[in-house]
Amino acid sequence: MSVKQILLIGDDYPGVWHPLEQVARELEQILEGEFRLTVTQNYDDLSTLDANEYAACISYADIWTRTLTSEQIAGLLKFVAGGGGLLAIHNGISLAGSYELLQVIGAKFITHPPYQQLHFYRTTNEHPLLQGVEDFTIDEEPYQFEFDPYTPRTVFLEFEHAGKRWPSAWEQRYGLGKVVYLHPGHRADSFRPEAIKRLILNSARWIAKPEGE
Secondary structure, eight states: OOOEEEEEEEOOOSSSSSOHHHHHHHHHHHHTTTEEEEEEOOGGGGTTOOTTTOSEEEEEOOOTTOOOOHHHHHHHHHHHHTTOEEEEEGGGGGGGGSHHHHHHHOEEEEEOOOSEEEEEEESOSOOGGGTTOOOEEEEEOOOEEEEOTTOOOEEEEEEEETTEEEEEEEEEEETTEEEEEEOOOSSGGGGOSHHHHHHHHHHHHHHHSOTTO
């Protein structure tokens, strides 16, 4: 089995929140043997993203206060629409600051209450992204989202907060490509629970597999 290439894009900051370098090491261990990561902080790499070179892109982008250029947006749109996969993890949803990429990811971040213990629940037992995943409890930020009303999606994971269930992970198609969003991932140690490892590996396999295979 050939090892598929994935581009991981994000921003490295000192401290425990959204640390790209540490998260990259966690992801390399999770994906080892099936995928090889190329890590970049250069968003111009999105402009030339080529499905012949990369099977998928993982967004751990932390660009809440800036927007991508038209060339960067167009490169990622072309990649996903042409059959490339996109996995956005936690703050990686910040790409949805542009409306074009909001349609690709399917939602934008609104706010979150304080970091706390959250209980996560599968919405179904049948979805391939939940293979080997049981309901679980971890410490995480209770992200809240506003969905694009025109984008069909399947929410396969929810968390409980303030007496109600909130969406935590979903998948959808964009053109010929597949897109997954996973909300857990605030710190490097957020990637160590077995349920999270399995969700990431399932997601990478799913988005990197061409439609019809």
